[in-house]
Amino acid sequence: MKRKITLKQIAKELDVSISTVSKALRNSEEISLDTKQKVQAFAKLYNYRPNNIALSLKNRKTNTIGIIIPEIVHHFFSKVIRGVELVANSRGYNVIIGLSNESFSKEVINMEMLANGSIDGFILSMSKETLQQQDYHHFNETMSQGMPIVMFDRVVSDIKCDKVIVDDFNGAKNAVEKLIENNCKSIALITTRDYVSVGKLRTQGYLEALQEHKITPEAELILKMDDTMDYEVHLEKLESEIEQLFKSNEKIDGVFAVNELYALSAMKVARKMGLNVPDDVQVIGFTDGVLSKHSTPSLTTVSQHAQQMGEKAAHLLIDKIENDFNEEEEQFQTVVIATDLIERESTK
Amino acid sequence: MKRKITLKQIAKELDVSISTVSKALRNSEEISLDTKQKVQAFAKLYNYRPNNIALSLKNRKTNTIGIIIPEIVHHFFSKVIRGVELVANSRGYNVIIGLSNESFSKEVINMEMLANGSIDGFILSMSKETLQQQDYHHFNETMSQGMPIVMFDRVVSDIKCDKVIVDDFNGAKNAVEKLIENNCKSIALITTRDYVSVGKLRTQGYLEALQEHKITPEAELILKMDDTMDYEVHLEKLESEIEQLFKSNEKIDGVFAVNELYALSAMKVARKMGLNVPDDVQVIGFTDGVLSKHSTPSLTTVSQHAQQMGEKAAHLLIDKIENDFNEEEEQFQTVVIATDLIERESTK
DNA sequence: AGAAGTCACGAAAACGTTTTCGTGTTAAAA
DNA sequence: TTTTAACACGAAAACGTTTTCGTGACTTCT
Structure with missing residues (x-):
């Protein structure tokens, strides 16, 4: 050997x-x-x-970017990674991944592990716990040591860095408008508690669409799920709450759900109650997932273009890494990725 | 700064x-x-x-493992990654990923990029193209330079290294036996062309189960799809071929499919032809995916325990990395992960 | 007081590169 | 024949660590 x-x-x-x-x-x-x-x-x-390591030491540059996400078994995040990897590779970089598993402390530990010379910059999406605790010291410390960060999807305005986000507001608004155009009179919203910025914006888009069409939003048509629970438990609770929602509001003829699972559950409950999708109830979800395409009926969704987000984030980061000569400008940009409504069988 | x-x-x-x-x-x-x-x-x-880089150079050890897979937007592979990351992190290692995108040359390039000092060892699953071309020089060269490799899922016996594989043969056999127990008399197999070892083993399991129960396998009940095509095209062709299969063999009352998509398509076609699942046709798939759980009817599957595979692979690799003192033994092991049959609504 | 031993620290090498600067040899110019 | 210039190469520093070995200053013992 x-x-x-x-x-x-x-x-x-x-x-x-x-x-x-x-x-x-x-x-x-x-x-x-x-x-x-x-x-x-x-x-x-x-x-x-x-030897790459020797080169990295000499050049003080690793040509590696770190990506930290809450979860990898998730279509959205894995598509983002694919986008990052694609661009990174084509520009001569490697990608190293860290999973926070939605935990604040794992996020911190992972960042510290990578920040000590292993990488040239971060691409990351915050964990739910971090969003809840609102403790951003690890991001700020990392950046103050000259390591650039690009955040995507789950961002907060308190942190000054480059960002790539989905146009959650307009995505939701367009979806709800589509339902309104399709003659839905009573549109329900199924969403999460809104400490995640993303959920908040989608709710706003829903409300805005209604108001612009002179429809008065009704509180009882909005179902907010607590998504911090265990997956299986969550699923059961989800279905029972949706059933409750339908039963107390028989007039519901349209549903906008902020993710794939919620939308599918809505369809499942509707079918169980003898309602036809899309004839009695039309459903739109917000996702890039694979379930929508293969469900029956297939689900109309707001596409997030996850891979494109990853690509954009990678370009932003590498640009910043390679242009740190004019460092003191500190111009941060926020790129908004437009959504597309992909019409399938769950709407007319 | x-x-x-x-x-x-x-x-x-x-x-x-x-x-x-x-x-x-x-x-x-x-x-x-x-x-x-x-x-x-x-x-x-x-x-x-x-500084990690300086330590790596000094210690000639990076505490990083490289993982090369054909595709990341795929439940099986992302679950494997999760397993690898979990174990790697708990043992003080980072994970760096490379995507081959099913291409031989990208696999080679990625391996070369990482092999030059960036990592201590590889965990990988071969691309389809590599399996077809049967060119394994990059694996052998890498190993001859003292870099350990652990392969998972898609392996070939020509390469001498540690391996972690699914018990494809028995997984398939058990699934088909389940169908036989459930009184299926005419069981179809939907599979891929078998240059991928995995597909071959599943086909053998199917045949063995039939033979043990004195059922003569019929060639026209076996549909072999060419899966090298574009996804959308593939999907269409898939459905038309399955329809053809059903039409020419009306007696079919059971289907075993080697992956999730094939199983779902079978159910879709069956429904379209007025057949009820599971009353008229029972379906079992082979997968760890998310579609099975949320389809209607939900799909009975052979679970591959992808995360467990990743964990095992990571342990094997790190053990090898940290025990290279007794190097000249060259004992390679192949760990077989048992499958489980997860019964859902598509079988009785 | 001289020998021996302890204490607390520094110099230097090594990991594998790249690059700047210096230098000995040769050939061309004066 | 001497000066100059080109040529071809080597020494050494630097990146940031860890570790081995050496050493000066004290303390202690005889």
Whole structure:
């Protein structure tokens, strides 16, 4: 089991100096053609590749970006990663991932692990716990040490950095307008408690759409789920609450749900109650997921373009990393990704 | 924007040598209590953390593992990653990902990028293209340079390394036996072309189950899809071929599909043809996906325990990394993860 | 008082690169 | 023949650590 070959070994073998080998391999004018050929042939034979770690140390640059997300078994986040990876690779960077698992402390630990020289910058989406505790010291400390951060999706205005977000407000508004155009008179909203900025904006979009069409929002048509519970428990509670919602409001003929699972559950409950989708109730979800496409009926959704978000975030971050010469400008931008309404069978 | 503080800066500031600072921070007996306290206080104040890159270079160890998969927007693979990350983190390692996108050349490039010192070992699942071309030089070269590899799911026996695989054969066999127990007389198999080892084993399990129950396998009940096409095209072709299958074999009362999409499509086609699932046709899929759980009817599946695979792979790899002292033994093991049949509504 | 031993610290090497600067040799110019 | 210039290469520093070894200043023992 031979270790990887180094410049030093090549130098010794060919009886030249390390400098000469290094220069020869980089085709320096300083080195004679003879020597260059000799060195290059030898290096090729032994499949020499410069050691990345040594280069990172020397250049104080790792060409690696860290990405920290709450959860990886999730279509939205994995699509974002795909986008990041795509752009990162094409621009010569690697991607290293950390999962916070929605926990504040794991988020902090993961960031600290990576911030000590392992990466050149972060792309991240905050954990729910962080959003609740509103403790952002780890972000600010990281940035104050010169490490750029790009946040996506779950962001807060308190943190000054580049951001890539979905146009939650207009996405929701357009979806609800679609329902209104399709003659829905009583549109329910199924959402989460709104400590997550994202949920809040979608609720606002829902309200705005109603108001612009002279429909008075009714509190009892809005169902706010507590999504901090265990998944299975959550699912059961979700369905029973939706059933309750339908039963107390028989006039409901449209549902806008802030995620895929809620929308699917709404359809399931509706069917269980003998309602036809889309004839009796039309449903729209907010998601990039895979369930929508394959459910029956398939679900009309607001597409978030997750991969595009990842791509944009990666470009923003790498631009910042490579342009830190004009550092003191500190211009941060927030890129808003427009949504698309993908019409399927759950609407008319 | 202050850079991260280094030992050198602390040494200069406190007017001691770098060695003294290093030792003081590691609580060496050599250093006087006074000096230690002074140094530690200063380091804490400036939030000193050792530079990972420098440590990696010095120790010739990165505490990072590389994971290369064909696709990240895929429940199976993202669950594996979650398992790897979980174990890696708990054992003090980071995870860096590379996506091959099912392409041979991207797999090679990604491996080369990471193999040059960035990581201590690989966990990977081969791309379809690599399986087809049967070109494994990059794996062998990497291993010959002392970098351990653990393969999972898509493996080939030609490569000598640790492996973690699903018990595809018995998983399939049990599933088909379940259908037989449930009184299915004519069981169809929907699978892929079998250059992927995985598909071959599942087909064998299907055949074995039939034979053990004195059922003669019929070639026309086996549908082999070409899955190298574009996703949308594939989907359409899939459905038309399944429809064809049902039409030419009206006696079909059971379907075993090697993945989630095929199973769902089978149910969709069945419904379209007026067949009830599970009364007329029972369906079982092979997957860890999310569609099965939320489809209507929900799908009975063979669970692969993807996360467990990731965890096992990570343990195997880290064990190998940390025990390379007894290197010349070269004992490779193949861990087989048992499957579970998760019964839902698509079977009786 | 001299020898021996302890204490507290510093110098330097090593990990694998790249790059700046210096230098010895040779050929061309004066 | 001497000066100059080009050429081809090597020494050394730097990136940030850890660790081995050496050493000066005290203390203690005889």
